[in-house]
Amino acid sequence: MMVSKIYEKAPAKINLLLDVLRKREDGFHEVEMIMTMVDLADRLEMEELPRDQILLSSQVGFIPLDEKNLAFQAAKLIKERYGVRRGVYIHLDKQIPVAAGLAGGSSDAAATLRGLNRLWNLELSTDELETLGAELGSDVPFCIRGGTALAKGRGEKLESLSPPPQCWVILAKPPINVSTADVYGKFRVNDLKEHPSIPDMLDALSRQSFSDMCASLGNVLESVTLNRYPEVKQIKDCMLKSGADGVLMSGSGPTVFGLVSKEIKVARVYNGLRGFCKEVYVARMLT
Numbered sequence: 001m002m003v004s005k006i007y008e009k010a011p012a013k014i015n016l017l018l019d020v021l022r023k024r025e026d027g028f029h030e031v032e033m034i035m036t037m038v039d040l041a042d043r044l045e046m047e048e049l050p051r052d053q054i055l056l057s058s059q060v061g062f063i064p065l066d067e068k069n070l071a072f073q074a075a076k077l078i079k080e081r082y083g084v085r086r087g088v089y090i091h092l093d094k095q096i097p098v099a100a101g102l103a104g105g106s107s108d109a110a111a112t113l114r115g116l117n118r119l120w121n122l123e124l125s126t127d128e129l130e131t132l133g134a135e136l137g138s139d140v141p142f143c144i145r146g147g148t149a150l151a152k153g154r155g156e157k158l159e160s161l162s163p164p165p166q167c168w169v170i171l172a173k174p175p176i177n178v179s180t181a182d183v184y185g186k187f188r189v190n191d192l193k194e195h196p197s198i199p200d201m202l203d204a205l206s207r208q209s210f211s212d213m214c215a216s217l218g219n220v221l222e223s224v225t226l227n228r229y230p231e232v233k234q235i236k237d238c239m240l241k242s243g244a245d246g247v248l249m250s251g252s253g254p255t256v257f258g259l260v261s262k263e264i265k266v267a268r269v270y271n272g273l274r275g276f277c278k279e280v281y282v283a284r285m286l287t
């Protein structure tokens with residue numbers, strides 16, 4: 001039977017660890033990251049159109065719905081690469097905050113590739129989808145694979161890991177716009193005093209140790225974003241003060257996430273953010 005309408009979830013990612021090794025000749029940075037997903041997710045609905053066209057809609061009015069949207073770019077790329085002469089209508093139910101450091105656009109692109117692979121019976125493997133996704137952005141391959149992974153290269157070389165210990169994730173996004181290219185552009189690897197330890201984080205994850213996972217969190221891009229935007233540092237301090245067990249900025253920011261093992265502490269951290277930050281979300285690790 002021909003399926004004409006499908007649904008895909010596009011979860012947000014957080015970086016439990018983000019280290020930069022060096023700047024590369026192609027302008028990108030060689031990174032080592034440990035990424036995982038949380039259950040805050042966009043929802044995509046994809047429906048076959050009778051004409052050869054890509055149409056996008058969303059319930060939020062402040063994101064582009066044309067070629068600038070990563071979901072549109074993903075649909076165009078897979079159509080062109082595999083010679084698909086069919087159309088699709090994509091509705092994007094946006095729940096992940098935009099330009100937040102949570103890979104919202106990348107996850108939408110990944111969900112579009114996964115969804116159109118099914119809708120158009122292309123039978124592409126996850127590896128093939130990841131390779132295609134890398135053309136759209138460094139975070140897209142991880143968003144295709146999902147779960148928890150060690151990412152190297154510019155973020156596209158992935159090794160799957162076992163999931164982190166289950167916990168609550170409180171996400172707080174200050175009302176500022178941070179450009180990823182800008183943050184990497186201002187980053188100076190030689191100014192770093194220390195690098196976060198990938199082996200320590202891998203060890204914490206393999207032992208399912210929540211406290212060691214919190215102790216091993218680290219993101220070298222904080223050196224740029226926290227200096228430039230003191231409100232991001234304030235949010236970190238505020239979460240720590242109100243009892244979060246571990247706190248870190250995700251990606252290039254500005255979203256800060258706090259990890260909490262006991263539900264009873266969630267309300268305290270959430271309430272502690274009042275007056276500091278309006279946009280706060282409570283999520284769980286996707287395990």
Ligand SMILES: C[C@](O)(CO)[C@H](O)COP(=O)(O)OP(=O)(O)OC[C@H]1O[C@@H](n2ccc(N)nc2=O)[C@H](O)[C@@H]1O
Binds near residue numbers: 018028030031101181
């Ligand atoms: C900050 C992270 O989100 C952490 O997961 C990623 O490293 C960035 O992933 P992304 O937003 O998918 O990044 P891309 O869309 O590929 O690149 C945006 C810009 O960020 C810079 N960039 C990105 C990735 C990387 N490894 N080195 C870089 O220098 C480049 O200037 C690039 O032009």
Ligand SMILES: Nc1ncnc2c1ncn2[C@@H]1O[C@H](COP(=O)(O)OP(=O)(O)OP(=O)(O)O)[C@@H](O)[C@H]1O
Binds near residue numbers: 068097108251
């Ligand atoms: N599907 C999409 N959803 C949200 N924003 C999008 C989308 N496609 C393109 N954009 C544009 O991309 C910019 C970055 O949005 P996005 O939410 O992907 O950033 P991000 O979470 O910081 O990503 P990353 O963590 O990968 O750096 C926004 O300014 C927006 O205009």
